[in-house]
Amino acid sequence: EVQLLESGGGLVQPGGSLRLSCAASGFTFSDYSMSWVRQAPGKGLEWVSTISGAGTPYYADSVKGRFIISRDNSKDRMYLQMNSLRAEDTALFYCAKYEEAFWSGYDAFDLWGQGTPVTVSS
């Protein structure tokens, strides 16, 4: 079955760190760029970061220097290391797959996980 499954969310204090994981199945993971997209409670969607199949990362300005995206193609997994977390990072974090294989630009997302919640609060 083609699916994405996020894990690693939770409650963390401001300034703390958290590592999210996304496990992929049902498709050739290494062929696709992957992304993290977040949604604050009751709000819209915000692109956070993308990593190409070869491992080139891209970040939104709001997280640049604080978040690190990575992937392990041998394990079909993607990660998001989140440091120096702020209250405004509180959101449901989705893992999302690019629609087109071998595409290194930006793309639409044709597969989403169910999300993992991150709450930054003291």
Add this chain to the structure above:
Amino acid sequence: EVVLTQSPGTLSLSPGERATLSCRASQSVSDSKLAWYQQKAGQAPRLLLSGASSRATGIPDRFSGSGSGIDFTLTISRLEPEDFAVYFCQQYGSSPPTFGGGTKVEIK
């Protein structure tokens, strides 16, 4: 960055009616790289259309998209009960990719 403004914020319609949703960009969307998503309460977004008008796999043909430049439209020809949801547009033609604020289609 490209700001996407969706209108109306809420659309109140009855099943069987036609829904027309708008997405306007602050600058031209490169190569019509615009997508539409449907999100139901408690669920992840689902891709409906990409490239402004190409339906994703498994999307019924009552969903159609049009537009270019700065103005894009999602049309649902006849609303089914399962179509009442929030719809987002996204541009991916320039960095960073951005999303509109959403249009909620609710039952009248």
